[in-house]
Amino acid sequence: MSKAYNPQEFEDKIYEKWEKSGFFNPDNLEKAGDRFWNAEPFSIAMPPPNVTAELHLGSALFITLQDIMTRHARMRGRKALWLPGTDHAAIATQNVVERKILEEEKKTRTDLGREQLLRRIEEFVSHTQGRIQNQIRKMGSSCDWTREKFTLSPELSLAVRTAFKKMHDAGLIYRGERMVNWCPRCGSTLADDEVSFKQAKGHMFYLRYPVKDSEDYLVVATNRPETMLGDTGVAVNPGDSRYKKYVGKIIMLPLLNREVPVIADDHIDKAFGTGAMKVTPGHDHNDFEIAKRHGLEMIHLYTADGKIDAQEAADHGFDDYAGLTKEDALNRIVQELHEKEFIEKTEEIEHRVGTCYRCGTVVEPVVSKQWFVNVNAEFKIENKEFSKNLRLPEKTTLKEMMTAAVKSGAIKIVPKHFEKIYFEWMKNLRDWTISRQIWYGHRIPVWYCPDCTETIVAVEPPASCTKCQGANLKQDEDTLDTWFSSGLWTFSTLGWPQETSDLKTYHPTVVLETAYDILFFWVARMVLMTGFLLNDIPFKTVYLHGLVRDIEGKKMSKSSGNRIDPLDIQAKYGTDALRLSLVLGNTPGNDMKFSEIKVEAGRNFVNKLWNISRFILSTPPLKVRGGGGGLSTLADHWILDRLDETVAAVNRHFENSQYGQAAEELQRFTWDDLADWYLEIAKIEGNKKEVLDVLLVNILKLWHPFIPFVTEHIWSQMAKSLLMVDDYPHVPEKIEKFAARPLFEAMRELVTGLRNLRAEYRLGSTPIYSSYLEIPKDLEWIKDHTPVIEKLTRTKLNFAVMDHAHKMPYFLWEGVRIYLVIPNFDSKKEAALTEKQLKEAESYVKKISTQVKNKGFLKKAPKEIVEKMQADLSAAETKVKTLKAKVKQLK
Ligand SMILES: [Zn+2]
Ligand SMILES: [Zn+2]
Incomplete structure (x- = not known):
């Protein structure tokens, strides 16, 4: 083993070794040992990264967590399958490529045509896919590349078409006219949850609508005057006395030569605007409903690429505007309405607008023919066991089934509070629009x-x-929403619709690990698809991780310039350090703040592990068997006891999906107990090869799922087999508490006390001081450990009575005073110094406590600041107490 830890020297080679072994593929695991015969399967379907971009820290996090789960399961003797793949991400990918072509060649998708554009997208994808695969490898992922899948491959396309057909035949897919959200820039429909809302400034226009054959007019208010081209009525509330006489009369639309009726509808709010509403059924959710009730005509203003439709314009008397974009139509119509004095007044308003979550363009509600998944239509569940498990009747709806899958406990969400959010979504679930007006994707x-x-x-x-x-x-020209194919991910990747043995063995998957922000987009759709098509759940547990944010808690993005590339970090610190920094302190469902300092700390720890291993590997074998070797000292018993405890704690944290806590537990054991205490004592006591080897083997195994590269590399220095398929340390059936353990803890307290005293009196580490221990009979056992204590504290122990007149500093240990003899110690000077420190501490306590008690401050200050001040106060109070005691002691 080389002296310095240099991950670049071995990480790639180790990955090659793993891949060559074939053990990422669970079919080969039996070759690794008997314990894999008839082993229980374990499977995770990797959330397929979008082929649009390179991986970011969020991807590094999910890869790390899933690899930890997979490696742990494999070492526990399960046939572990982690199935990788990529997602074609229809609309996102097409957008990226379209924009690139527009920027570089000034061509639009219509210039290129369907075939050309698809070819260009495929070129782009083959490039990004390779890059993503490399990045996944670089993270150390132990996924089965022989089973890798792509959501747009021919096999998965067959699954998609089969799913569509089955759902259509069962009456769960229909085509209908619906008001949908439509992005004029993407030229595509968006699902409800793909629309993001924001506040925007705009204008409310009060338009004069002339009553036919009279000088009279009605005033209607609108913030989208261009939609008047599509008006097919004016509506008022039947109980509105102002407008009673107008009901049934005819309005001549301004600028157009078109007549529309005035109708009365209960749903009109008298208090809103002027109380008279223009009705545009083709482009407004409410108007669509009103039109249905009154049999009003519907006009579709726009073509698929966002221009005023020439045919509709010719049919409904607005030829003049045909071919204009929405923007141009708006400007021209407002100008003309002004010129011809149809505008009574305008008001500035602030309103909520829906925008496209991909490109930010304001979305337009439009009526169009779309394909939908009906979440409220009844269907029959064929598999009785499934309906029984979900406590569902034989006939149910998709919405009920999706709710029941979680409510019945068949699927568990970690952390649990996300279940509430899931149910909330289910309550508001509407039919799912699955058709998209883009070219890249599964064609309907x-x-x-x-x-x-x-x-x-x-x-x-x-x-x-x-x-x-x-x-x-x-x-059909349209393609399917990308979530339609990713909804099949857990089973289409295992060969469905064929009844493969993979499907039988690995489905349902054990865990789905993903970011909480796609709980609805993806997780819920998987429950829907699997429930209907397989009469099964897609996974037993959903583990949600939080987002990786920058150190100030801001979202990382290219545009804010705070994005950190995992590859840069890996090149600088190694993959293990990156993995460790992502998992330490990570709790399910909570966002984490990331900084390079954390990676540095991770690297420091891995470096420590490296040095520990080097020390143990270079320790010579026992000199005399049975003579002083084996378990002979307090420290030996104590460290093996702590090892048992750590194994139990780590396994418990794995069971509770607390991977961050497992790593913390291991770090405490490795660094604090093993390196700082046991190894120091071992160097003094000597002849420890047996215990040291047990410890090394166990910590390498325990750490392997978290930091696989360095552990495998160290392992290779002592064994020919691969650590990745060795067995994970088992929880001892009964942890036998070592009877003399309190003695070791007491000894440790004595050492710590002496060290603290040395530090308190600024004594440095080299010179050796005398200490006096006035030991009663029951503590005499400590004498047996004199050499260890003396070396650890650089102190000479005197088991004798100290002359109290010397006023030497002391501390209390087990109720006994332990003195430290400092040559030329001036207790008066020391007392004066301490009193000065005490005064400072007291005035600090006074200052903070008045502030913490100030009600005005408490109201205004942020919670974290108040909490920090309270913690400071209690620390300062403790300090005052200690200093007081010290003064008393010195005087
Ligand atoms: Zn868009
Ligand atoms: Zn026909």
């Missing part, structure tokens, strides 16, 4: 026959129309 498996208007849903493209045998079938 539906064909239309222009000859007889038949609609055919099929897994494979039909050669001719099933009704009229016509051969002019046209496939």
Whole structure:
């Protein structure tokens, strides 16, 4: 083993060794030992990263956590499968490529055409996919690359088409006219949860709508005047006396030569605006409902690429505006309304607008023909066991089933409080719009026959129309929402719709580990798909991790310039240090603050482990067997006792999904107990090879899931086999508390006390001082440990009575005074110094306590500041007490 820890020297080689061994693939594990025969399977489907970009720290976190789970399960003798893959991320990927082409070549997607654009996207994807795979490898992931999947591959495409067909046949997928959110920039529909809302400034226009054949007019208020092109009515409340006489009259729309009726509808709020509302059923959720109730016509203003539709314009008398974008139409219409005095007044307003979560463009509500998943339609659950487990009747709906999967306890969410959020979403669940007007993705498996208007849903493209045998079938132009395919991820990756042995062995998966922000987008959709298609749950536990933020708690992003590239960190500190910094202090569901200082601390620890191992590996074997070797001293018993405790604690934390706590427990043991105490004592007592070897083997195993590279490398110095398939330390059946353990703890207190005293009187570490121990009979055992204590404290122990006249400093140990003899000690000078310190401490306590008691301050100050001050106060109070005692002692 080289002297310095240099991860760059071995990390890549170790990964190669693992990959070559074949043990990432659970089928090969039986070769690693008997304990894998008939072993219990364990599986995780890796959340497929989007092919749009390189991995970030959030990805590094999920990879680390899932690798810890997988490696732990494998070492516990389970057939561990961690299945990797990537997601085509339809709309996001198409956006990235479209923007790039627009920037570099000034061409739009319509300039390129469907085929050209798809080819360009595939080129882009083949490039990014390779980069992502490398980054996953670089993190040390023990995933099975032989089973790697891509959401847009032919096998997964078959799964998607099969799923669509089955759901359609069961009446759970339908096509309908719906008001949907539409992004004019992306030219695509967005699901409700893909719209993000923000406050924006705008104008409310009060428009004069003339009553036909009169000088009279009604005033309607709108913040989207351009939509007047699509007006098909004006609505008032039937109980509104101001407008009673107008109901049934005809309005001539300004600028257009079109007549629309005035109707009365209970849903109109008399107090809103002027109480008279323009009705635009094609572009407003409420108006859509009103139009349905009153049989008003619906006008679609825009074409798929966001321009005023020429056909609709010709049909409804607004030819002049055909071909304009929404922006241009708005500007022109406002100008014309002004010129012709149709605007009574305008007001500045602040309102909530929905924007596209991908590109930030304001979304437009539009009515269009879309495909939907019906979450409220009944279907029959074929598998009785499944419905029984979920406590569901035989007939249920997707919404009920998704709720029941978590409510029944079949799926557990960690941390638990996210279950409430999940139920809240389920309550508000609406039909899921699954069609998207983009080209990159799974094309909807539906064909239309222009000859007889038949609609055919099929897994494979039909050669001719099933009704009229016509051969002019046209496939639906739209593609499926990307979550439709990722919803199948846990089982499409295992070979479904074929009944493969992988599917039988590894499904349902054990854990789904993902970020909490896609609980609904992804997790819920997986529950939906698996529940209906397989009559099963996709996973037993959902483990949610928080987001990785910068040190100030801000979200990391390219635009704010606070993004940290994991590859840079890995090059500087090594992968193990990065992994450790991500897992230490990490708790499920909570965001974490990340900084390079944490990685540095991680690297320092790994370095410590390196040095511990080097020391143990270079310790010579026992000189005389049975003569002084084995378990002979207090320290030996104590450290093995602590090892048992640590193994038990680590395994318990694994069971509770507390990986951060497991690592902390291990770090305490390795650094505090082993390195700082036991190894120091071992150097003094000597002849410890046996115990040291036991300790080394165990800490390497215990640490392996967290920091796999360095542990495997050290392991290779002492064994030919691979650590990754060795067995994880088992919890001892009964932890036998070593009877003399309190003695070791007492000895440790004595050493700490003497060391503290030395530090308190600024004595440095080299010179040896005398100490006096006035020991009663029952503490005489401590004499047996004199050499160890003397070396650890650089003190000469005198078991005799100290002359009290000397006023030497002392501390209390087990109720006995332990004196430290300091040559030329001036107790008066020391007392004066201490009194000065005491005064300072007292005035500090006074200052803080008045502030902490000040009600005005308590009200205004942030909670963290108040808490910190309270902690400071109690620390300062303790200090005052200690200094008082010291003064008393010195006088
Ligand atoms: Zn958009
Ligand atoms: Zn036909």
